[in-house]
Amino acid sequence: MTADSPAAAAPRYDDEIVKKFLLATFIWGVVGMLVGAILALQLAWWPANLGLPWTTFGRLRPLHTNAVIFAFTANGLFTGIYYSMQRLLKTRMFNDTLSNIHFWGWQAIIVSAAITLPLGMSQTHEYAELIWPIDLAIAVVWVLFAVNFFGTIAVRKVKHLYVAIWFYMSMVITITVLHVVNNLAMPATLTRSYPVFSGMTDALVQWWYGHNAVGFLLTTPMLGLMYYFLPKAAERPVYSYRLSIIHFWALVFLYIWAGPHHLLYSGLPDWAQTLGMIFSVVLIAPSWGGMLNGLLTLRGAWDRLRSDAVLKFFVVGITFYGMSTFEGPMMSIRAVNALSHYTDWTIGHVHSGALGWVGMSLFAVGYYLVPRLWKRPLHNEGWATAHFWLATIGIVLYVVAMWVSGITQGLMWRAIDDVGQLQYPNFVDTVIKLVPFYWIRLGGGLMYLSGLVLMLVNIGLTIAGSRPDQAINPSPAPAK
Amino acid sequence: MSHPDNNSPQSPAPDSWHRRTLEHKSALFAVLTTVAISVGGLVEIVPLFTVSAGPQAIAEVTPYTPLEQAGRDIYSREGCVQCHSQMVRPFRAETLRYGEWSRAGEYTFDRPFLLGSRRIGPDLHRLGGKYPDVWHYEHMKDPRSTSPGSIMPAYPWLLEDRIDTADVQASMTALSTFGHYTQAEIDAAPAALAKQGEEIVGRLRQSKVENIEADHEIVALIAYLQRLGTDGKKAIKDQVAQTERAQGEAVAAGSAQ
Numbered sequence: 001m002t003a004d005s006p007a008a009a010a011p012r013y014d015d016e017i018v019k020k021f022l023l024a025t026f027i028w029g030v031v032g033m034l035v036g037a038i039l040a041l042q043l044a045w046w047p048a049n050l051g052l053p054w055t056t057f058g059r060l061r062p063l064h065t066n067a068v069i070f071a072f073t074a075n076g077l078f079t080g081i082y083y084s085m086q087r088l089l090k091t092r093m094f095n096d097t098l099s100n101i102h103f104w105g106w107q108a109i110i111v112s113a114a115i116t117l118p119l120g121m122s123q124t125h126e127y128a129e130l131i132w133p134i135d136l137a138i139a140v141v142w143v144l145f146a147v148n149f150f151g152t153i154a155v156r157k158v159k160h161l162y163v164a165i166w167f168y169m170s171m172v173i174t175i176t177v178l179h180v181v182n183n184l185a186m187p188a189t190l191t192r193s194y195p196v197f198s199g200m201t202d203a204l205v206q207w208w209y210g211h212n213a214v215g216f217l218l219t220t221p222m223l224g225l226m227y228y229f230l231p232k233a234a235e236r237p238v239y240s241y242r243l244s245i246i247h248f249w250a251l252v253f254l255y256i257w258a259g260p261h262h263l264l265y266s267g268l269p270d271w272a273q274t275l276g277m278i279f280s281v282v283l284i285a286p287s288w289g290g291m292l293n294g295l296l297t298l299r300g301a302w303d304r305l306r307s308d309a310v311l312k313f314f315v316v317g318i319t320f321y322g323m324s325t326f327e328g329p330m331m332s333i334r335a336v337n338a339l340s341h342y343t344d345w346t347i348g349h350v351h352s353g354a355l356g357w358v359g360m361s362l363f364a365v366g367y368y369l370v371p372r373l374w375k376r377p378l379h380n381e382g383w384a385t386a387h388f389w390l391a392t393i394g395i396v397l398y399v400v401a402m403w404v405s406g407i408t409q410g411l412m413w414r415a416i417d418d419v420g421q422l423q424y425p426n427f428v429d430t431v432i433k434l435v436p437f438y439w440i441r442l443g444g445g446l447m448y449l450s451g452l453v454l455m456l457v458n459i460g461l462t463i464a465g466s467r468p469d470q471a472i473n474p475s476p477a478p479a480k
Numbered sequence: 481m482s483h484p485d486n487n488s489p490q491s492p493a494p495d496s497w498h499r500r501t502l503e504h505k506s507a508l509f510a511v512l513t514t515v516a517i518s519v520g521g522l523v524e525i526v527p528l529f530t531v532s533a534g535p536q537a538i539a540e541v542t543p544y545t546p547l548e549q550a551g552r553d554i555y556s557r558e559g560c561v562q563c564h565s566q567m568v569r570p571f572r573a574e575t576l577r578y579g580e581w582s583r584a585g586e587y588t589f590d591r592p593f594l595l596g597s598r599r600i601g602p603d604l605h606r607l608g609g610k611y612p613d614v615w616h617y618e619h620m621k622d623p624r625s626t627s628p629g630s631i632m633p634a635y636p637w638l639l640e641d642r643i644d645t646a647d648v649q650a651s652m653t654a655l656s657t658f659g660h661y662t663q664a665e666i667d668a669a670p671a672a673l674a675k676q677g678e679e680i681v682g683r684l685r686q687s688k689v690e691n692i693e694a695d696h697e698i699v700a701l702i703a704y705l706q707r708l709g710t711d712g713k714k715a716i717k718d719q720v721a722q723t724e725r726a727q728g729e730a731v732a733a734g735s736a737q
Binding site: 042043046049051053056057058059061062120121122123124125126150153154159160161166169170173174177186187188189192193194195196197198199200201202203204205206208212216241245249252253254255256257258259260262263265266267268269271272275276279338341342343344346347413414415416421422425427428429431432435 | 496498499503504506509510513514516517518519520521523524525527528529533534535553556557558559560561562563565567569570571572573574576577582583584585586587588589590591592593594595596597598599600601602627628629630631632633634635636637647650651653654655657658
């Protein structure tokens with residue numbers, strides 16, 4: 001039952017690559033969220049744009065979104081995938097060289113993004129801003145990762161594929177398709193290109209990409225991590241195998257249809273808008289299937305939430321997944337979208353998914369892995385609990401501030417007076433009203449970020465082996 | 481008790497149909513996943529390339545001039561789209577604030593599209609012609625001089641940096657792949673850039689702005705902002721006038737009988 005014990009018969013797994021990805025995850029996490037905090041400050045206090053071209057909001061926001069999606073989240077996914085798939089398939093990764101090219105190639109891509117985006121080199125497609133030479137590099141590195149991934153599956157020592165692997169596979173396949181199609185472009189110079197599709201078609205292709213980057217990078221592989229790490233941490237089997245089958249196939253089939261909900265009331269043909277809205281609403285079912293399968297896996301283990309930081313993070317993460325996959329479909333209903341679109345409500349929604357679901361789940365994976373990878377107890381368990389509360393309260397402040405600010409502005413935009421004229425004809429009036437909420441949002445974000453910094457310090461001190469009882473406790477089994 | 485490492489989620493027994501037919505056959509699993517994720521995209525995107533289901537073209541909507549295209553590239557570079565949408569929705573409150581709601585055919589030459597997703601500032605799709613050129617000059621230099629309380633950063637470097645003719649021609653060459661420009665237009669770009677630039681500089685001079693020349697980036701950006709939504713607005717106006725004329729004739733014909 002103790003699969004992590006170094007039994008002689010067990011295959012030797014490549015855990016060095018897992019360590020590298022893990023450190024990259026949380027270091028880039030700090031960078032990405034720090035940029036986010038700067039952006040939050042710029043909205044509350046415009047002089048923070050600093051009067052320099054490369055520090056203005058318009059150039060930095062893509063750096064924030066790309067950093068948290070492709071540097072923090074993607075590295076976190078790779079951490080969990082490299083660790084779990086070797087164990088689930090009872091084999092070392094197919095090729096260590098490919099693993100290392102994947103790691104260093106990916107970090108090089110992140111660095112090149114961090115240089116080019118502030119310089120204003122952008123394709124402007126959201127979450128696909130990177131210029132065409134970097135897009136080519138992403139395609140190459142991703143395909144090498146796919147070869148390594150499917151190669152590992154091909155040389156597996158067990159017959160069947162566990163549910164986590166299905167979700168990882170859906171990511172590898174779908175991201176390839178999305179990235180290639182959405183970045184089809186004609187280069188003009190080394191740093192500028194024009195997309196093959198124009199106008200509304202370009203918009204639809206972009207949101208097919210954008211929505212499913214959320215679906216197949218921030219959702220399905222995260223569920224895969226949940227299916228591996230949550231049962232391991234809870235020492236309980238997954239609640240329902242049958243439910244995992246149904247919600248996997250329903251999720252991967254339905255998700256891809258939902259993109260047009262980003263273009264409601266636009267020039268996109270009505271039938272496409274309606275399809276996007278209907279499939280978004282239907283998405284609640286498979287999303288909540290995953291949430292319930294996660295939460296019910298904890299049946300009989302709820303008491304351990306009091307002492308186990310890993311489970312604490314997971315439970316809040318999965319709960320936020322349930323909440324944001326309820327909120328998203330609601331916002332896809334035209335009547336609600338008429339109010340929420342273009343406002344901070346969307347920003348709040350995204351962050352309840354990114355900070356709540358993705359962030360908290362990756363923290364859970366991190367706290368699970370660090371003692372096992374470095375084979376020593378976590379430097380300070382109390383800090384992990386402090387991190388949990390900083391993060392949880394930070395998210396709540398952030399999301400509530402954005403709900404209030406989004407709904408406030410949406411209502412002010414549409415307010416009509418008695419004689420049928422705009423009640424707030426001066427747009428700036430609807431902006432000044434939001435500034436207090438921008439300060440609250442900054443406070444929440446800084447709490448979340450400071451929790452992550454605490455985690456990074458905790459990890460560093462664990463690796464340095466500074467815990468005094470470590471010498472008398474050389475067991476590779478993690479502290480619980 | 482089973483754990484993920486033992487590859488046995490709780491139930492049912494490991495010889496389920498799904499396990500035998502799919503989980504043992506990774507290639508088949510991958511193929512079926514690919515099919516599952518392809519259907520939605522194909523059904524929604526492919527019809528847009530047909531004449532009947534795709535965006536309806538509007539004859540009055542034509543490509544951007546070389547200077548406007550240069551301005552559009554600056555708009556992309558500065559990330560204006562992060563805070564400003566270019567899509568007026570068909571609601572009374574929006575048409576009151578911004579003007580005519582946006583039609584699909586207006587974006588024919590928008591590569592990339594710049595609809596935006598968040599209005600930290602106002603929508604810009606009907607900005608063309610709304611303010612004089614000098615307003616944009618002052619606004620980019622110091623947003624609070626024209627819009628007190630604005631949280632927009634200033635863009636003073638646009639008043640100093642200059643566009644590069646060869647760079648604009650490179651953009652036009654790439655866009656000519658999609659039929660935006662002919663080779664003759666690309667060759668004539670230097671003259672076209674100078675001509676439209678001088679017109680804007682002339683208007684700025686009348687407003688006592690002396691230090692700006694035709695190849696300053698601010699001039700290109702003003703050209704683009706003043707073009708925004710104007711083709712569509714004209715087309716919609718013409719169409720409304722035509723419809724009213726037709727209705728008037730029908731009424732006249734009806735009363736004559």
